[in-house]
Amino acid sequence: xxxxxxxxxxxxxxxxxxxxxxxxxxxxxxxxxxxxxxxxxxxxxxxxxxxxxxxxxxxxxxxxxxxxxxxxxxxxxxxxxxxxxxxxxxxxxxxxxxxxxxxxxxx
Numbered sequence: 001x002x003x004x005x006x007x008x009x010x011x012x013x014x015x016x017x018x019x020x021x022x023x024x025x026x027x028x029x030x031x032x033x034x035x036x037x038x039x040x041x042x043x044x045x046x047x048x049x050x051x052x053x054x055x056x057x058x059x060x061x062x063x064x065x066x067x068x069x070x071x072x073x074x075x076x077x078x079x080x081x082x083x084x085x086x087x088x089x090x091x092x093x094x095x096x097x098x099x100x101x102x103x104x105x106x107x
Contacts, residue, residue, distance in 0.1 A: 031076075031078075031104065031105060033051075033077050033101065034075075034103075034104065035075070035092060035098060036070055036072050036101070037070065037073060037095070037097055039071040043095070043097065044063075044073060047073065047095065050092060051075075053091075054083050056079040059076045059077065059078055060075065070099060088103060089101050089102075
């Protein structure tokens, strides 16, 4: 009985380690795009459209109000291997009412 319990414990521990490794290696492939933009309808869609045209996948989104007029949008993105950060930022900043944009390593 003890051998079965030990085997089950090792199996579950290895399964947990595998999930953890998959998650951490996945996040290393992602970047974080931070955009400060005027809080108005359709702006998140415009950002998504630009990223889609560049072949960049959005894996997560968080929005944080800065004040009554502006919001910070944090996007976890993947697919910057074929497109340079500068090209992405240039396209994002060209969207009307974007105040600032930055790309960071995902943390």
